[in-house]
Amino acid sequence: MADDCMLCSAERVTDWLHEDDDCWVAECIVCRTPMVVWRTHGLPEPHDEARLIAHLERIAAERYGDDGYYVDPERRRIPDHWHAHARPAGGFFDPASELYGKY
């Protein structure tokens, strides 16, 4: 737990789409795409990471269709707390984002 980490504080600024004991999935406040966040501050082992990604994929498939998304594991803003985005195929932001279509 890091005091100044936005993902540790886990404020419910957007709707949560999934939560369990080791992760939660919510819309990213910037991208508005589904984002899975590990509850632990740090980086998981690969087998844990695969399980977390599976939650994200289920929610992304409901939203964008089975082939309508890709998982973006790059942590741009918060590199030391594991999270991953599911983005619409061929895009970066969800159409709900103010930034959609600007990049």
Ligand SMILES: [Zn+2]
């Ligand atoms: Zn954190």
Ligand SMILES: [Zn+2]
């Ligand atoms: Zn984002």
